[in-house]
Amino acid sequence: xxxxxxxxxxxxxxxxxxxxxxxxxxxxxxxxxxxxxxxxxxxxxxxxxxxxxxxxxxxxxxxxxxxxxxxxxxxxxxxxxxxxxxxxxxxxxxxxxxxxxxxxxxxxxxxxxxxxxxxxxxxxxxxxxxxxxxxxxxxxxxxxxxxxxxxxxxx
Numbered sequence: 204x205x206x207x208x209x210x211x212x213x214x215x216x217x218x219x220x221x222x223x224x225x226x227x228x229x230x231x232x233x234x235x236x237x238x239x240x241x242x243x244x245x246x247x248x249x250x251x252x253x254x255x256x257x258x259x260x261x262x263x264x265x266x267x268x269x270x271x272x273x274x275x276x277x278x279x280x281x282x283x284x285x286x287x288x289x290x291x292x293x294x295x296x297x298x299x300x301x302x303x304x305x306x307x308x309x310x311x312x313x314x315x316x317x318x319x320x321x322x323x324x325x326x327x328x329x330x331x332x333x334x335x336x337x338x339x340x341x342x343x344x345x346x347x348x349x350x351x352x353x354x355x356x357x358x
Contacts, residue, residue: 234271240355242337245270257303259343277313287312301343319355329354
């Protein structure tokens with residue numbers, strides 16, 4: 204009886220310690236991927252580049268930090284470096300390059316969602332895969348919204 208009581212006590216203490224250890228471990232939430240509905244590929248900071256002006260492309264989804272994004276309601280930030288997705292050089296026309304830059308609150312770094320579209324607050328254009336091509340390495344740009352699958356995103 205005494206041995207049984209000690210075993211039960213030992214099991215209870217072990218459970219509390221294990222539960223306490225698990226409960227106090229930090230939880231690392233992976234940021235969402237920005238995935239194209241055209242081809243299921245992810246928005247990706249090309250080659251993990253860290254500098255301002257780094258290009259964004261589509262690539263097979265790996266979940267690496269260069270494909271992890273945070274949406275704060277207006278800005279889309281990279282988990283790789285905290286930089287913001289922007290329309291480079293405030294290009295108002297079609298084919299404005301979507302690149303990474305230090306977040307400065309500029310209108311070219313502000314976006315809103317319209318259904319599956321991600322639109323620029325600067326010009327209302329959609330985040331698009333250049334030419335609607337499905338291969339890896341296709342540049343992300345802003346383009347007049349036209350309902351194309353290359354402008355539809357899961358986030």
